[in-house]
Amino acid sequence: MEQRRMDYHLHTLHSMDGRQTVDDLCRSMVERGVQEICLTEHIEPGHPDPSLDIPPIWDVYLSEVAAARRKYPMLTIRAGVEIGDNPLLRDKIKADLAALPLDFRLLSLHLVNGVDCYDVEDYFGGKTRAQAYREYAEAKAESILDWTDFDSVAHIGYAAKFSAYTGPERALVYADAPDVFDTILKHIIELGKCLEVNTSGYATTGDTFAHSTIIRRYIELGGEYFTFGSDSHDEDRNYADIERAKDMVRSMGGKYQASFEQRRMKLYRI
């Protein structure tokens, strides 16, 4: 089984917070010797900041991807979505997604009880660290247990990305909610889905999202499938730290990284 240089969490100007064009993204990935990428543009239905609740214009997005595929035949380019889940609008989100011919669904959660964890004052205010992190984990469990039709679970531990905490208290680790993480991980494994290893955590927590302690537990429970993503929004971070994260997961006994074409999974060695 081959290895493959892939980045499965990427944003362009089709995301409201993206800062690179599809062409910038593809060119920089070819320069970095990357073989396959998947764009995962945001949808954030019902986000309290209306400027973030702006989905891609799907036909424009898909036609730009088609043009990039013609221009960069040496790069496999997949079109995906990062689903910003929202329990209040979940039925509509699922119905809207069903109409889209995407390669990959990355199931994500930014809102915890209606507040985005990046809003540090609103989210962390009046809570202990243990409360804030447990509340996130429970919301993530509620989200994932209500989904079956997705491919990979994004950045478990997102609450630590913009956390009120620093130093060794920053990372959200398995021990912060072991019972909840076990529920989440067993659901992923039972459905045969992937756990995302998101490298955007290295800059803040010094580890990945999910944290290495959660990845270790996933492997211990029998989890074998991973996707790796930089969660890059600009050219500088494309493919950042993916090889570092793969080395880490490989050293823990992780087996496969997945790619997706029209939702069909293909496995490569990590």
Ligand SMILES: [Zn+2]
């Ligand atoms: Zn995200």
Ligand SMILES: [Zn+2]
């Ligand atoms: Zn993202």
